[in-house]
Amino acid sequence: MPEMTYLQAISDALREEMRCDERVFVMGEDIGTYGGAFKVTEGLQAEFGADRVMDTPMAEAAIIGAAIGAAVVGMRPVCEMQFSDFVACCFDQLVNVAGKMHYRQGLAVPIVIRLPSGGGFSGGPFHSQNPEAWLMHAPGLKVVAPSTAADAKGLLIAAIRDPNPVCFLEHKNLYRRIRGEVPAGTYQTPMTARVAREGDDMVVITYGGMVWTALEATEDLEGASIRVLDLRSLVPLDEAAILEAVGDCGKVVVVDEANATCAAGAQVSALIAEQGFEFLDGPIRRVATPDVPIAFSPPLEKALLPQVEDIRETCRELLAY
Amino acid sequence: MPEMTYLQAISDALREEMRCDERVFVMGEDIGTYGGAFKVTEGLQAEFGADRVMDTPMAEAAIIGAAIGAAVVGMRPVCEMQFSDFVACCFDQLVNVAGKMHYRQGLAVPIVIRLPSGGGFSGGPFHSQNPEAWLMHAPGLKVVAPSTAADAKGLLIAAIRDPNPVCFLEHKNLYRRIRGEVPAGTYQTPMTARVAREGDDMVVITYGGMVWTALEATEDLEGASIRVLDLRSLVPLDEAAILEAVGDCGKVVVVDEANATCAAGAQVSALIAEQGFEFLDGPIRRVATPDVPIAFSPPLEKALLPQVEDIRETCRELLAY
Amino acid sequence: MATSTTSQPRAAEVERLTLADRVDLLRYMLRMRGIEQRAMTLYRQGQVPGSFYDGLGQEAVSAGAAFAMAAEDRLCILHRDLAAHLIRGVEPERIFAQYMGRCSGLTEGRDGNVHFGDRRLGCVGMVSMLPDMMLVAVGMAMAFRIRGERRCALTWLGDGSTSRGDCHEAMNWAGVQRLPVIFVLENNQFAYSTPTSKQYAVNPVERAAGYGFPGVSVDGNDVEAMFAATLEARERAIDGGGPTLIAAETMRMHGHAAHDDMAYVPSELVDHWRGRDPIELEEGRLVAAGVDVEGLRAEVGVELEEALRLAREHPFPAASSAREGVFCEGEAQALGDGLARWSGYA
Amino acid sequence: MATSTTSQPRAAEVERLTLADRVDLLRYMLRMRGIEQRAMTLYRQGQVPGSFYDGLGQEAVSAGAAFAMAAEDRLCILHRDLAAHLIRGVEPERIFAQYMGRCSGLTEGRDGNVHFGDRRLGCVGMVSMLPDMMLVAVGMAMAFRIRGERRCALTWLGDGSTSRGDCHEAMNWAGVQRLPVIFVLENNQFAYSTPTSKQYAVNPVERAAGYGFPGVSVDGNDVEAMFAATLEARERAIDGGGPTLIAAETMRMHGHAAHDDMAYVPSELVDHWRGRDPIELEEGRLVAAGVDVEGLRAEVGVELEEALRLAREHPFPAASSAREGVFCEGEAQALGDGLARWSGYA
Numbered sequence A, B: 001m002p003e004m005t006y007l008q009a010i011s012d013a014l015r016e017e018m019r020c021d022e023r024v025f026v027m028g029e030d031i032g033t034y035g036g037a038f039k040v041t042e043g044l045q046a047e048f049g050a051d052r053v054m055d056t057p058m059a060e061a062a063i064i065g066a067a068i069g070a071a072v073v074g075m076r077p078v079c080e081m082q083f084s085d086f087v088a089c090c091f092d093q094l095v096n097v098a099g100k101m102h103y104r105q106g107l108a109v110p111i112v113i114r115l116p117s118g119g120g121f122s123g124g125p126f127h128s129q130n131p132e133a134w135l136m137h138a139p140g141l142k143v144v145a146p147s148t149a150a151d152a153k154g155l156l157i158a159a160i161r162d163p164n165p166v167c168f169l170e171h172k173n174l175y176r177r178i179r180g181e182v183p184a185g186t187y188q189t190p191m192t193a194r195v196a197r198e199g200d201d202m203v204v205i206t207y208g209g210m211v212w213t214a215l216e217a218t219e220d221l222e223g224a225s226i227r228v229l230d231l232r233s234l235v236p237l238d239e240a241a242i243l244e245a246v247g248d249c250g251k252v253v254v255v256d257e258a259n260a261t262c263a264a265g266a267q268v269s270a271l272i273a274e275q276g277f278e279f280l281d282g283p284i285r286r287v288a289t290p291d292v293p294i295a296f297s298p299p300l301e302k303a304l305l306p307q308v309e310d311i312r313e314t315c316r317e318l319l320a321y
Numbered sequence C, D: 001m002a003t004s005t006t007s008q009p010r011a012a013e014v015e016r017l018t019l020a021d022r023v024d025l026l027r028y029m030l031r032m033r034g035i036e037q038r039a040m041t042l043y044r045q046g047q048v049p050g051s052f053y054d055g056l057g058q059e060a061v062s063a064g065a066a067f068a069m070a071a072e073d074r075l076c077i078l079h080r081d082l083a084a085h086l087i088r089g090v091e092p093e094r095i096f097a098q099y100m101g102r103c104s105g106l107t108e109g110r111d112g113n114v115h116f117g118d119r120r121l122g123c124v125g126m127v128s129m130l131p132d133m134m135l136v137a138v139g140m141a142m143a144f145r146i147r148g149e150r151r152c153a154l155t156w157l158g159d160g161s162t163s164r165g166d167c168h169e170a171m172n173w174a175g176v177q178r179l180p181v182i183f184v185l186e187n188n189q190f191a192y193s194t195p196t197s198k199q200y201a202v203n204p205v206e207r208a209a210g211y212g213f214p215g216v217s218v219d220g221n222d223v224e225a226m227f228a229a230t231l232e233a234r235e236r237a238i239d240g241g242g243p244t245l246i247a248a249e250t251m252r253m254h255g256h257a258a259h260d261d262m263a264y265v266p267s268e269l270v271d272h273w274r275g276r277d278p279i280e281l282e283e284g285r286l287v288a289a290g291v292d293v294e295g296l297r298a299e300v301g302v303e304l305e306e307a308l309r310l311a312r313e314h315p316f317p318a319a320s321s322a323r324e325g326v327f328c329e330g331e332a333q334a335l336g337d338g339l340a341r342w343s344g345y346a
Ligand SMILES: Cc1ncc(C[n+]2csc(CCOP(=O)(O)OP(=O)(O)O)c2C)c(N)n1
Pocket: B029, B058, B060, B082, B086, B089, C080, C128, C129, C130, C131, C157, C158, C159, C160, C161, C162, C164, C186, C188, C190, C191, C192, C252
């Protein structure tokens, strides 16, 4: 199997899908000639032309609205937000037009919104956000957040083939840092959780970029056997896998990079507190970014985003509980 | 003390504040000549003129952006969204410009956004939403949601005098249904929780319109002593009051009208699961609207929004736990 | 640079209407008014949940524009445009059922009043947020252009909606990509209670030039003029000539919704427009052409009473179905074709 | 209806510039370029976290416009407009510290690169989302109008930003309420890699008329022309004449940000504009007027080296402060006044 970066895996998924389904096209700001702010679409315009790899005006609401329109007449648009932070600029089109369409009138909206998200490189308050919770709280949107190169490709293909609007969170900090074996051709990764590491003393439940932070933090924790559950999909949320992990481990740490209040982690924790209560051998601990904009200067950003040491410390405390 | 409706209390707060602080002005769609879609601002333009009770173009982003600009040069704008659902149309201005301003540059943004919210009268998917969780997940925004007439007035005055952006959720279903004694003149209700009913067998934690539903549901539940905690403020969230109630009661039901996933109730539940775990005598049960757009037709809407019977049933189950 | 022009019903297009076409145009306007009048009564009787919006006095805008659309064209119909649904093929019975929240309504009770569109007839139902559908129409037109199809998309928008950012993003994008899309600006003088003077300093029809396509002012109460202007725009669109903004001047003769007594509207204004009723205007023409207009009115009345009688009997949706259908489980189905009523398409 | 006009540096306004003023204009452009050149080097040395944006070749746009603003006016300064910060009174040392994320930077390390503004000098720092600040400027101008103050607000926007809905909502609102606000459209030919041809079909300066106020095209590389056009717009604004859109034609001579080699820009275009450097243009005029331009350059160089030396020594913010200041705990402080450099204000 070819080895590639997380970023290459995303490009590969786009290329494969565009080759085998002419309805698929990508659109966004600077994605054509330039190949995208992160070069995810580099080379695609040369292969597929300017109509299928479309440089749009700088207008996020228009990108989503136009994608919805194209989708309902038979296309399969894949939109890129230059940074996931800009989803705030098309929030209305996404939650009100795309999200509610099928429930209201039985009309499917097969669109994918690629959202380069996350911090860790001094992107500052407007280029470091993790908007997944906003999207999870909007009925009718699916939300996925791969952590590995193979899942990035498989989940993007699954998202493109899904008849619903799917928000695809790709963590900028994984783009070039994470490599892995990626099957050639097309395959779909199911929108279910994945056990990133087995273990039964405690489970760390997370997704996206934090999967790697969690793995590193729990690698060698006084010999404790710590499971890491990579959710992969947030909507649908693999409740069975979460509860199974809680049942096996009894102690739970929920980690997300987003601001803590009403985050994905809050939902996971609330789910467990309601349906997994009897399995719990201790409080459900959370590690997340406090409710603060992501600061620019390295020492500040580091103090805000969950670090390996923060997770390790929380795990230690809970193990000792 | 004069008795008035929840709606009159809100109008009263606006009138009192505009009388005693000339920096305060209200702006929104159809709020001047017409007095607002719900008549909250009726009569204000006659008293204060068209500049201080301003009919704006139909442009939500502009309403929030203009309010921010006016605020930083010394005004105290109070904006009305015709329905809280339209906050999606100004989401970017609210979360990125208003919410992050003080943290980034020490510049305060004293604005209030009035958000007529909630369902129960066949408003359908676009006129029934409860957007508070989206706002709670945006650092820098305060979020309050009164349930009584007296608190509506006191919290609105507190919001107007607060140097930060405050989202004021006023539940449409309480406007004319709820009356109560309201102190004359100006007073501020603290952004803390309130015990709506004492009790120590179980606590129902909720806010806004659901406070009344919860009170009715738990009025006479096989003689159990059930506390109802009215959060009143979601940001800041009165964690001490929540944990105290859990400590006293041991059993918790969290109720909100919003869609369940990543809702305010999920945050409350996650907080308790982490910091109140040892007090718990059972799972933290939640009652909320499923992740479905709020349907229009009465039998569908009723099936989606939490009803007295849903809360009562959940409480019964938990009491029996 | 194209600038705005006022087009009177131009011989060229109007002459392509047969007498039968003109009778049809009147029929659809009569149906729209008849349905909305009955629905208003239903609302007062408490049979219509929520609120109720109608398009009294604006019937020509949707009838004339929709009549010029081909089966393969796609529409996003707004809340004052009921005639467009009828022309695409929606039966009055299902519209009554929709208003009453019955399971046989177009949204099966999920959405209310005019927030509907029959996907099998090439229509996307509007959302409440205005004018969001302009961007959806732009996207449909973009797909037509990419696939090289001779089709176009059309949507309506109100005068108040021109203030929203989405209106600009749609007009700009359509202009840059020269898309086959038609925007029908329905200037009914008010946005809820807000007069156009508080909405814009310059008539938005003037803005089309700034986006690189023509803006055309039309008498929105003249159904034949609306048809003519739309047909002209459609032919330009499918020939690759790009978008058109059609500004239809009309008047909202009722309040914003059923609850609104529109006390804020000067009575002279209402009187002025009452004298320009679009249905009476067309009836006058057809009477002169020897058409039995009274007979047509009676026919429509009977048809609608029967539709209403049947709709009243439809059940409400089952509470148990409330959670179904948030996501599409099967294959995504694209929009189907609507009916094309104009004889020129036969 | 006002339509767009091209204003050459009009005698009237330009003659109000003393020789000292003109030397100042050059000084601010030299400082801007000098700071950005040094910052670019710092970036390459890894001293500037994140990314780095500059305004090489566009110095005249912000220098000329900001120079015409009075102390009580309010500004939202964009990412190619460093000279405006200098004119308002921000010291180079704090700008270097800002770039390096030091605690003495204008945002104390909370925000990066050009996302800053000194509130004590009447400036609101930009957010990344473009052109959101246009609406903030509209709001400030609205407050001035309500309070009957003879002040105005000014902000810049890029050619790409004209595609966003917020641009429209701002221009429309400003037009309806005839607000004392100036929009300086900085047309530097590209939005990141996107040429204006993919952004709009018609030069946006043409759109001002559709909002009911003048659109003026100016040579954005002529600092005196920028000053003249802005002063004229400001005087109209404070006299109640409403908004102005000033379209400054210029060229972004670097990539979008430091990482961008702008391979997508035709080299002829770069060559053409290199021959029209705004600093060389003004230097030519001043040399002719007998000014010791070399001396000025040297002076600025010394000043900036010293500023940079000092900034390098500033500490990073303490990690312990990261969570502070999300909310304002005390009294809300309104914006303060900036410096007004033009001798006409002395
Ligand atoms: C974005 C948005 N804001 C507010 C509303 C509430 N609202 C519903 S209709 C309406 C007036 C619309 O006026 P106009 O666009 O002229 O259409 P008309 O109803 O006059 O046909 C308003 C303000 C809305 N639907 N969408």
